Amino acid sequence: MSTDAHKHWRDLRVSRPGDVPPATPLMWLAEKHQEHADRLTSSLLPHAAERATVADALAVLALREAVRREMEYGRGAHVRDALRFGATWNEVAAALDVTPGEARNVLRTWAEAQRHLYTASEERGEQPLGLSAEQYAAVLALTELADDAQPA
Known part of the structure; x- marks a missing residue:
């Protein structure tokens, strides 16, 4: 700034x-x-x-x-970043002091909001902000990882 x-x-x-x-x-x-x-x-x-x-x-x-x-x-963006850099769901959950399921919900909720932001801005004819359909699918795929699996 x-x-x-x-x-x-x-x-x-x-x-x-x-x-x-x-x-x-x-x-x-x-x-x-x-x-x-x-x-x-x-x-x-x-x-x-x-x-x-x-x-x-x-x-x-x-x-x-x-x-x-x-x-x-x-929170959701930073959960995604942690996973992107190789953290497991167990590590993310520990960092948030929640269960792995609750950590997944943080990411899922954020992704849904970002997807809605994208479609709403697109509908208004604005430069889309948020997650495209492909990006949204990639984030949701992270929620399917096992608790101790590192993302590829």
Whole structure:
């Protein structure tokens, strides 16, 4: 992202998760969150240099929710990446602290959403985003691997 984009982000008021532009780097979210959280924390001190406002409290809530959503959304893509690089379902499940079946559901749910994104953008005449039919089939094939099998 450019320096102008970062300046725009720093100046942007966030009071809802939807105020966060798509593809905003997590580091930027964390930095903005920390600035607001620091004001909230320091306002507890008797001689705080800067007083927190309702905008700070709302920004902390909204930014935390935006980070949570981004982290949740990215789980499936990262499961796919782990498998693509040779992890087994047992290893993926351990990394997520879930069962292999639950890990497969994470990937399946993500793939379904990505396939829907692709078809919806295609129907609108836009450059398709998400998974094509072939990519979707390849991801679903990963869910059929045995728990201890490494992808080919």
